[in-house]
Amino acid sequence: MNDARTWLTLARVPGLHAGRLAVGHDPGGLASESRAALSALGLPEAAIAALRNPDPEGLARDERWLAGPNRRLVTWGAADYPPLLAAIADPPLVLFVEGDAGALSLPQLAIVGSRNPTPLGRDTAEQFARHLAGAGLAITSGLALGIDGAGHRGALQAGGRTIAVLGCGLDVVYPREHEALAREVAASGALVSEMPTGTAPLRQHFPRRNRIISGLAVGTLVVEAALQSGSLITARLAGEQGREVFAIPGSIHNPMARGCHRLIRQGAKLVETADDIFAELGALLDGLRVGTRAEATDAQEVSAPALDKDYEILLDALGFAPAGIDTLVARTGFAADEVASMLLILELDGRVAQQPGGLFCRRLTGK
Amino acid sequence: MNDARTWLTLARVPGLHAGRLAVGHDPGGLASESRAALSALGLPEAAIAALRNPDPEGLARDERWLAGPNRRLVTWGAADYPPLLAAIADPPLVLFVEGDAGALSLPQLAIVGSRNPTPLGRDTAEQFARHLAGAGLAITSGLALGIDGAGHRGALQAGGRTIAVLGCGLDVVYPREHEALAREVAASGALVSEMPTGTAPLRQHFPRRNRIISGLAVGTLVVEAALQSGSLITARLAGEQGREVFAIPGSIHNPMARGCHRLIRQGAKLVETADDIFAELGALLDGLRVGTRAEATDAQEVSAPALDKDYEILLDALGFAPAGIDTLVARTGFAADEVASMLLILELDGRVAQQPGGLFCRRLTGK
Numbered sequence A, B: 001m002n003d004a005r006t007w008l009t010l011a012r013v014p015g016l017h018a019g020r021l022a023v024g025h026d027p028g029g030l031a032s033e034s035r036a037a038l039s040a041l042g043l044p045e046a047a048i049a050a051l052r053n054p055d056p057e058g059l060a061r062d063e064r065w066l067a068g069p070n071r072r073l074v075t076w077g078a079a080d081y082p083p084l085l086a087a088i089a090d091p092p093l094v095l096f097v098e099g100d101a102g103a104l105s106l107p108q109l110a111i112v113g114s115r116n117p118t119p120l121g122r123d124t125a126e127q128f129a130r131h132l133a134g135a136g137l138a139i140t141s142g143l144a145l146g147i148d149g150a151g152h153r154g155a156l157q158a159g160g161r162t163i164a165v166l167g168c169g170l171d172v173v174y175p176r177e178h179e180a181l182a183r184e185v186a187a188s189g190a191l192v193s194e195m196p197t198g199t200a201p202l203r204q205h206f207p208r209r210n211r212i213i214s215g216l217a218v219g220t221l222v223v224e225a226a227l228q229s230g231s232l233i234t235a236r237l238a239g240e241q242g243r244e245v246f247a248i249p250g251s252i253h254n255p256m257a258r259g260c261h262r263l264i265r266q267g268a269k270l271v272e273t274a275d276d277i278f279a280e281l282g283a284l285l286d287g288l289r290v291g292t293r294a295e296a297t298d299a300q301e302v303s304a305p306a307l308d309k310d311y312e313i314l315l316d317a318l319g320f321a322p323a324g325i326d327t328l329v330a331r332t333g334f335a336a337d338e339v340a341s342m343l344l345i346l347e348l349d350g351r352v353a354q355q356p357g358g359l360f361c362r363r364l365t366g367k
Helices: A004-011 A027-032 A033-040 A045-052 A057-067 A103-106 A119-134 A147-157 A176-188 A203-216 A231-240 A253-266 A274-287 A293-302 A311-320 A325-332 A338-346 B004-011 B027-032 B035-040 B045-052 B056-065 B101-105 B119-133 B147-157 B177-189 B203-216 B231-240 B254-266 B274-289 B293-302 B311-317 B327-332 B336-348
Strands: A073-074 A094-099 A109-112 A137-139 A162-165 A190-193 A217-222 A244-246 A352-355 A361-362 B071-075 B096-100 B107-112 B138-141 B164-167 B190-194 B219-220 B242-249 B352-355 B359-362
Touching: A004 A027, A004 A045, A004 A057, A004 A094, A027 A045, A027 B293, A045 B071, A045 B219, A057 A073, A057 A190, A073 A103, A094 A103, A094 A176, A109 A147, A109 A203, A109 A293, A109 A311, A109 B096, A109 B101, A119 A137, A119 A274, A119 A352, A137 A147, A137 B177, A147 A162, A147 A176, A147 B352, A162 A176, A162 A203, A162 B035, A176 A190, A203 A231, A217 A231, A217 A274, A231 A244, A231 A253, A231 B327, A244 A253, A244 A274, A244 B190, A274 A338, A311 A325, A311 A338, A311 A361, A325 A338, A338 A352, A361 B119, B004 B045, B004 B071, B004 B164, B027 B045, B027 B254, B056 B071, B071 B101, B096 B101, B096 B177, B101 B190, B107 B119, B107 B147, B107 B203, B107 B231, B107 B254, B119 B138, B119 B147, B119 B274, B138 B147, B138 B203, B147 B164, B147 B177, B164 B177, B164 B203, B177 B190, B177 B293, B190 B203, B203 B231, B231 B242, B231 B254, B242 B254, B242 B274, B274 B336, B311 B327, B311 B359, B327 B336, B336 B352
Parallel strands: A109 A137, A109 A217, A137 A162, A162 A190, A217 A244, B107 B138, B107 B219, B138 B164, B164 B190, B219 B242
Antiparallel strands: A073 A094, A094 A190, A352 A361, B071 B096, B096 B190, B352 B359
């Protein structure tokens, strides 16, 4: 099924997502299925109506948008559909993309948070994004004011890739203050939405948008968030999707730290430095490698930070004879979980190999 | 065995603690036991020598100190030996006490942290101590500069009880800057040491001192601590002793928050308000009630904060028919673990009773 109009029609069916379809069920044939069959998919009456009687004006608007430069649809089942997003329970059938659709399949970290952060929180988001994007992770966020914008900007400053997922049609610029930023994001990575053109940025769209932010990414970092912040929804969705959740703590006197503290209490990883994120992602990307080989290769490249002093100490302690974690703990004085994390990073980096019996040995060459 | 000189002799035996004695083994007879029997207890040569040939000058100095006002020994096996301290692996045989020895058996929270806190960290320690001591918990610390002193001061400001455990003899005032504070602590609660008089505040004494701070308390709160801080040792000991560890997060740009962040990563409870501590201690004091009835009564009094709005919402949701946690979650919108914590507090407070099948019901009268 390669008919853009068919996909555009599907994009305009409320509540329809790939999770409603059985494996192998061709979404292109949905419009010609019986009312009973569509009801059995859980589609409400309004959705069935939208499927059978598409809105010609809406479709024409979508097609006009699509004719513009660097615009395309990324569709369910296509080779360029981002694999991590495909793994969530309710993947969009269609993504409207402006920019480089290939960026959607890069290893990404989502950075989200308050629309009204403290100046230090904004700086922190920008610094983390700069550092992480500089090391090769794409930074995904929602183009909102505050932390979102700082995340995109940090990635751009590093010359890295960044992806903005919108809760409105891509022809609706929201927020207006970020119009120029949206242009830069499209040039660096991609602007993405599952909402057809003309869709207004209504409050109820944002949780759906947030599942795409968390679903594209291997993990979500919350920088500053009040207890009512929508970024806590993104974090919850990330957790439900089996992705890592990271949160940056703050002073107990800073109300913008409350949401992060709640997340940490609920099991989010407390993050002080960008390297803390790499330490966790080492294990996570390692797990993902099983399913998606191409992505794992990227992940290996991404998660190899320049060797800092602790890693050098660990490699020195390892020497060139196999040793277990307990031995390395005794030799270095580092905690066992620190040693384990560092070994994973070093393994991904090609500097260490694991042997049977839980022993690790050094490799003479990195990759 | 009521002979003070015998106990003072035991206090001067390096490495001797109650953990070396079998249940029912009378420490008063140790001096007359054979060298082989003493070796079998794991006592090194120097300890055996100190036991058989006590230092007369040291004992005389101890006795002179003991003759002063409000001074006494609290000894292993005596009715006033603090029960929580008795439960650790290596309880002191003898405690030198100036002040109210009975204070040692009160429910206590240890507050420890950096000797060089930020001004805000110092304020935070003082505020938490004031709030917790005002609600009836005694505050235990080490009389050090910085967070320790702020903890003692906060308790004193609230008219509460505070206990200082020293790493030197009680006739050695350390640190000098806290001489006046030490007088106030002795008047409010107690100054305590297991070290005989004349013992200098050597660095190697502090881990031993710290096990008493954590061992007296139901939990240890770390307010600000660098990664090398001795208060992390106290926190580790608290964990090993099965006590709760609490840590206050801070900005990632504050080096004094690093130690707390490490503790949180390792499983310490992240604390934003004093009520967070009561919420956790509810369960903990409930557990302790099994073993120590008198203390549990105090604990009930302590852990009953004035009802805030959330508790009122929960009680309203509970009504007067038994309901389970899931039902209460659905009625209130609170998280399940919040509801569980609040129910424990309300149970301790006599406002709620648990019934078979995990159901809770409201009681018509508080205690």
